[in-house]
Amino acid sequence: MHNTRPYKGFALNRDGSELADLEVNSSRVAHIPVLAGTLAEQINLPTDGVMVDATIGQGGHSFLFGRKLGPEGVLIGLDVDKDSIQRAHLKLKDLQCRVILIRGNFSQISEQLSAQHIEKVDFILADLGLCSSQLADAKMGLSFQMDSPLDMRIDERLNTTAADIVNKSDEKSLADLIYKFGQDRASRRIARFIVGLRQGRPITTTAQLAAIVCKALQRPGGKKWTRIHPATRTFQALRIAVNNELENLEKLLDVAPKLLNKSGHIAIISYHSLEDRLVKNNFKQNKKENVYSDCTKKPIVPSRQEIVENPRARSAKLRIAQKS
């Protein structure tokens, strides 16, 4: 367990950053904000600043920045998941600044801000991926570690579930998807097994799918195929597809320069190379065109100590850019 000590109703991580640890519907899953100390060092918000947390989650990062804002400051939080909005509300309700929480997709950040009559902001933060509480939420069906319905929608208003994709796609589309979003070289073999085994018995649970992928990748003598669980990449691919993750990120990156004040910052924490590549290329191109005056040359990664304390941080990459 993490080394924590109680402090004003929250718990403190060893580096002093608070843990988002709140009770919602009697479930209690802590989400530790990743690279929080580094972000706080890099971004200096004026007390009357305007910040958008495009992925508010449990409000961990927002709390750290929000408490530096005074009564004239504004913190806008977006999240597609309604439980995240509830949790963030509990965490942020006592901040001095104006807090606006909106259930919405960051791909529509412009529309969300104009609806609040906000044109420009000083800081946009997106901590991509999922909260620990979402991974632990059986109804979301995101993890192969437990058996749950094969859903994977973070926003239940979306129409297509992972089960729809797995049961309705033809073999080639399925293989392409697992290759493109999961970067799994065994994608064709996995797709063949899925299509073969779904005949007469649709795949409706995470355990069923995980078992099929394991079977597809089984090596003679029961030897392990990879260091990671064989279903990791297939699950990643389906989650990215179901939630349009890369498309949403591209939209956010495209619109961000128009929303940032001069010298304002955008910071993105990504958790897999597909996301990080989009961020890297976008920042680089915008720097070349003088839209951004500066951007992180190499991604900032968590320290060894942070990874020990929060293993979820191990794949995190932070990139920051500053508007010219």
Ligand SMILES: C[S@@+](CC[C@H](N)C(=O)[O-])C[C@H]1O[C@@H](n2cnc3c(N)ncnc32)[C@H](O)[C@@H]1O
């Ligand atoms: C890693 S968590 C953020 C945790 C947060 N930084 C904290 O410290 O508590 C990512 C959050 O982004 C949300 N999310 C994912 N895609 C989104 C999107 N396109 N628009 C808005 N929220 C999104 C998820 O529902 C999740 O709550």
